[in-house]
Amino acid sequence: MNAMINRQIIVDNLPAGMPDASNFRLEEGSVPTCGEGQFLTRCLYISVDPYMVGRMKPSAAAYTAGVKPGDVMQCYTVSEVVESKHPDYQVGELLYGSYNMQDYAVGDGSEVIVRVDSDVAPLEAWQALMGMAGQTAYWGLETIGQPQAGETVLVSAAVGSVGSLVGQIAKAKGARAVAITSSPEKCKQALDTFGYDAVVSYKDEAGRNLSPAELTEKLKEACPDGIDVYFDNTGGDISEAVWPHYNLRARIIICGRIAAAHLKAGEKDTGLRDQGFMIANRIRKEGFLVFDHWHKAAEAVPQLAKWVQEGKITYQTDVMDGIENAPLKRFCFSWNRFLVSLCLKV
């Protein structure tokens, strides 16, 4: 890293469908200066997450302020304070916040999500476990799912960055955790690495997606006592297959909809309507975004750290070197990639 140059990943153009390297360019500029009440940060780790696709969509449905061509690509970083004219932030301090895809950024504290303590967890863990994935799993269960001991918690995209933590947190809270995932490797990982009590693949042995009716049948075996909490990372046919198994007053965290990722502009996501199921069992469904919970991120840290220490939670990160790799070379906005936390060491 050249300390005199500020490398930035610039949004060159917005993608029609999924973004790829052609939507970005690397620019080198000068290091910004900080004024009174500000501080300068140097980026150490960048994380690459599915929400970024949404931020690159011009559609009105995008749930955050999006990026436009010419902007530095948005992301959350682990950064170090290298200069400070702010009384609350000292040189050498580590922060997790929205400093975007660049070496240097000026802050005033409003962009800080949580102060990083490398004694509590290694730096890359502050992107995954203590960062977006862990906070999503933690607050999704804490505020909507509220699993009780003995209840069954079903998780889709169950070995992904969020899903793998949901399953483990559910277990730590005394619930039974059941995974929905795809390949035999992921099924094995669900049981062996993340400790799920049962796993269901939404694909058959030939790799074909099961119909909702077929998946419903398989879920019946995996969830003999029904489903009390469904952490829904996929939407689509998989969610539909789950409905018949809801217990009275089940809670559904609507967290993602990977199943709709293949839809082209103008294509509609259609399926069964669920009002009947919802009334019959008084189901509660709620859309979840971790951004609503950033202000209390620090509250989750001690509990997550404790679970790691007790061996109740294991987490995975996939660390690559070099900001220039972010979207330009190997950085792939592919769902496959997203399913583990991708973390770039800058």
Next chain:
Amino acid sequence: MNAMINRQIIVDNLPAGMPDASNFRLEEGSVPTCGEGQFLTRCLYISVDPYMVGRMKPSAAAYTAGVKPGDVMQCYTVSEVVESKHPDYQVGELLYGSYNMQDYAVGDGSEVIVRVDSDVAPLEAWQALMGMAGQTAYWGLETIGQPQAGETVLVSAAVGSVGSLVGQIAKAKGARAVAITSSPEKCKQALDTFGYDAVVSYKDEAGRNLSPAELTEKLKEACPDGIDVYFDNTGGDISEAVWPHYNLRARIIICGRIAAAHLKAGEKDTGLRDQGFMIANRIRKEGFLVFDHWHKAAEAVPQLAKWVQEGKITYQTDVMDGIENAPLKRFCFSWNRFLVSLCLKV
């Protein structure tokens, strides 16, 4: 009424689709006797409500214990205690409870929903306003909708027994109430009788149902500030048309699905999936059944009575004479009929 005979409406057979008179028969039997800790009630008013259709379905999705051929048809009544061997219930006392479609029934108190006070409201009002319709409107808003002053509350089936009360309660709580209904007469009733701030018809002038896109456009004019609470009595295309107008953290009470009533056995209720809307605006949807709230029915009575006294709530009942009319002659399990509270004076 012959005091010596217990007339009962018996379920003769379960309907394939909507029930009609051919599914019932009138039987005359002897008056039951009450033992220690029991009391005998005589039925004064019966109410006829949409939930009864569900109770006559053999399907597993039915959300209450259903009826089977040979059973007395289930319903809620306003009944008078005519004999008592129970210390808490005195002769002459009036009760609202599940005494079913018959002149006489024995109770032990477990079937009482609320004690009726004819000084607070006339007897038929204990079926409508203080009974199922009013309790549904009250608790649906109280527990899920939670409208705040200045928010917009949208109601479908808006001049029905439940909907008309939802709109008025929302107004009494300081919210803006918007109606979805159908005919010009119902639109006029929404504005003039029930005081909605705006009304939208889901039919065009030729009586054709609008497409979701057309209805969405009309809702835009009626809800310029978006929608914070949707009291959904219909489901189907109407609900789909509402989604684009949800504000951040909107609450949806899933109370009914009249729109699915035309579906035949095996036909599926399909449409757009709403995960995207739910995540983007962190929508909360919850299935609602009033039965969950019967235990606190008495809590709602003073507030409902106060609103009537203050002129903030008006309610409608459609009273017919004679239990023999229940399902046998004019009693029609038709949706049209259900949209006002039908009350039978026995």
